[in-house]
Amino acid sequence: MAETLTFKTSMQFAYGEPRELAPRVVRLVANNPSPFTFKGTNTYLIGTENLALIDPGPDDAAHLDAILRTIGKRRLTHIVITHTHRDHTDGLAALVAATGARTAGFGRRAAMRGTKRTSPSGSEFVDKDFIPDIPLVDGQRLEGNGWALDAVHTPGHAPDHLCFALAGTHILFSGDHVMGWNTSVVAPPEGNMGAYIRSLELMGQRSDATYFPGHGGQVEDPQRLVKAFLLHRRMREHAILECIRDGKNTARAIVPIVYKGIDPKLLNAATLSVLAHVEHLMERGLVHCETPLSSDRALSAS
Numbered sequence: 001m002a003e004t005l006t007f008k009t010s011m012q013f014a015y016g017e018p019r020e021l022a023p024r025v026v027r028l029v030a031n032n033p034s035p036f037t038f039k040g041t042n043t044y045l046i047g048t049e050n051l052a053l054i055d056p057g058p059d060d061a062a063h064l065d066a067i068l069r070t071i072g073k074r075r076l077t078h079i080v081i082t083h084t085h086r087d088h089t090d091g092l093a094a095l096v097a098a099t100g101a102r103t104a105g106f107g108r109r110a111a112m113r114g115t116k117r118t119s120p121s122g123s124e125f126v127d128k129d130f131i132p133d134i135p136l137v138d139g140q141r142l143e144g145n146g147w148a149l150d151a152v153h154t155p156g157h158a159p160d161h162l163c164f165a166l167a168g169t170h171i172l173f174s175g176d177h178v179m180g181w182n183t184s185v186v187a188p189p190e191g192n193m194g195a196y197i198r199s200l201e202l203m204g205q206r207s208d209a210t211y212f213p214g215h216g217g218q219v220e221d222p223q224r225l226v227k228a229f230l231l232h233r234r235m236r237e238h239a240i241l242e243c244i245r246d247g248k249n250t251a252r253a254i255v256p257i258v259y260k261g262i263d264p265k266l267l268n269a270a271t272l273s274v275l276a277h278v279e280h281l282m283e284r285g286l287v288h289c290e291t292p293l294s295s296d297r298a299l300s301a302s
């Protein structure tokens with residue numbers, strides 16, 4: 001299968017140093033690099049005097065210091081969460097304590113509660129306890145003094161994922177839904193491939209000019225990237241179907257074929273990604289399997 005994606009893996013930044021990316025938009029990068037977080041989690045500050053912050057990032061004293069230094073004498077009124085994965089929310093409590101800002105996000109709704117989710121890297125990564133002061137739904141506007149953000153519900157990577165359009169600009173804060181450095185991890189049961197693809201299609205219908213993602217540098221011409229991601233997922237789905245038809249009929253057997261030469265550290269994430277595709281194929285009746293689905297379950301294609 002030909003690789004259809006080219007990634008942007010360069011990024012101009014220094015840990016602890018605010019960088020102005022656009023008028024009223026400043027980025028700080030947290031020092032939590034990994035194969036899943038790239039250089040670290042991006043925290044954005046928006047506004048001029050009364051500020052909003054998108055994603056506090058990890059619980060890290062140096063990052064909190066950098067945020068507070070950047071705010072300076074100004075006032076942080078709102079902390080906005082793209083999704084409740086811990087690399088985005090672990091620093092929330094300390095930031096609320098330091099600033100008294102109100103929190104806003106989709107929140108973990110009743111349907112998502114009560115299940116312990118684990119991350120592709122093996123550690124728990126979901127912050128189940130986040131209950132925002134201001135719960136946001138798709139299309140809702142959050143307005144502060146000198147800025148407004150429009151929420152776009154984009155489930156797939158996480159069920160509670162929101163992107164945020166900065167009103168009066170063509171900027172979209174795309175969280176972990178669309179990033180330039182890599183594809184988004186879609187790992188069941190937390191991640192859902194059908195929802196992710198529908199959320200990508202939604203991005204394709206918008207006319208944003210720049211994405212500021214949760215990890216990595218800004219994305220220009222984002223519609224092109226969204227199209228490439230959709231094509232990439234279609235090709236991967238096709239490759240998985242071919243495997244099943246060829247008798248490589250478990251996720252475990254499929255992974256080394258569709259992810260040739262994969263870094264062993266990412267093997268678990270790749271297996272979950274294949275399972276996410278299989279789930280999506282099963283939803284449409286194209287693949288059959290006895291439930292519960294697992295990496296060793298025999299799959300059949302119709």
Ligand SMILES: [Zn+2]
Nearest residue numbers: 085087176214
């Ligand atoms: Zn993330």
